[in-house]
Amino acid sequence: MTRKGFGHAVGVVAGRRVSAGRADVAVADAAAGAPAMGVVVPPDTRPLRLLLTLMALHSFLTGVGLLAQPDFLLRWGGWGEVRQSFFPAQGGVFHMLMAVLYVKALRPGSARTVLLRFIILVKGVAALFLLTYYVAVESIWLVALSGVGDGVMAMMVWFFGRKERGSDDTGTL
Numbered sequence: 001m002t003r004k005g006f007g008h009a010v011g012v013v014a015g016r017r018v019s020a021g022r023a024d025v026a027v028a029d030a031a032a033g034a035p036a037m038g039v040v041v042p043p044d045t046r047p048l049r050l051l052l053t054l055m056a057l058h059s060f061l062t063g064v065g066l067l068a069q070p071d072f073l074l075r076w077g078g079w080g081e082v083r084q085s086f087f088p089a090q091g092g093v094f095h096m097l098m099a100v101l102y103v104k105a106l107r108p109g110s111a112r113t114v115l116l117r118f119i120i121l122v123k124g125v126a127a128l129f130l131l132t133y134y135v136a137v138e139s140i141w142l143v144a145l146s147g148v149g150d151g152v153m154a155m156m157v158w159f160f161g162r163k164e165r166g167s168d169d170t171g172t173l
Contacts (some may be wrong), residue, residue, distance in 0.1 A: 048160035049106055055119075055153055056102035059095045066092030077142035098122065116161045120154050127151035 065073055066088050074082055082088060105115040130147030134140065 060099040063095030123154035
């Protein structure tokens with residue numbers, strides 16, 4: 001809703017509060033097809049929803065690969081022959097559980113912010129671990145690529161999560 005007084009308007013434009021002296025901007029925005037004063041536009045959740053969906057698919061398929069441990073895939077990834085299969089299989093289960101978490105984070109609600117924070121933490125820790133492993137233990141190209149990928153995914157979830165909340169939001173995700 002819009003209040004008028006002293007030639008100013010106070011309302012909401014594109015999901016953000018507009019205050020005194022900005023009515024001319026709102027009128028210009030409305031002429032350009034943007035929402036008019038007093039209209040609350042819900043944030044665009046599509047980029048974050050698409051990212052989380054792709055992350056869930058990636059995590060699920062990675063989990064299946066780690067559980068199955070096909071020789072050709074292990075050789076292609078740079079591991080060669082795996083002598084014991086328990087820990088890679090355990091990693092597969094972890095990836096499948098993370099896929100469920102990504103799907104749960106698709107739903108709006110009070111738990112979503114907590115889930116997004118947890119996803120950022122897990123992806124950040126995974127990136128740190130994988131890149132450290134690559135540098136300090138064994139230079140497997142797929143480990144380095146996975147570390148970079150996890151870091152990029154953490155930053156994208158953070159970026160799209162903040163964008164979804166509005167660029168005027170000064171708080172953390």
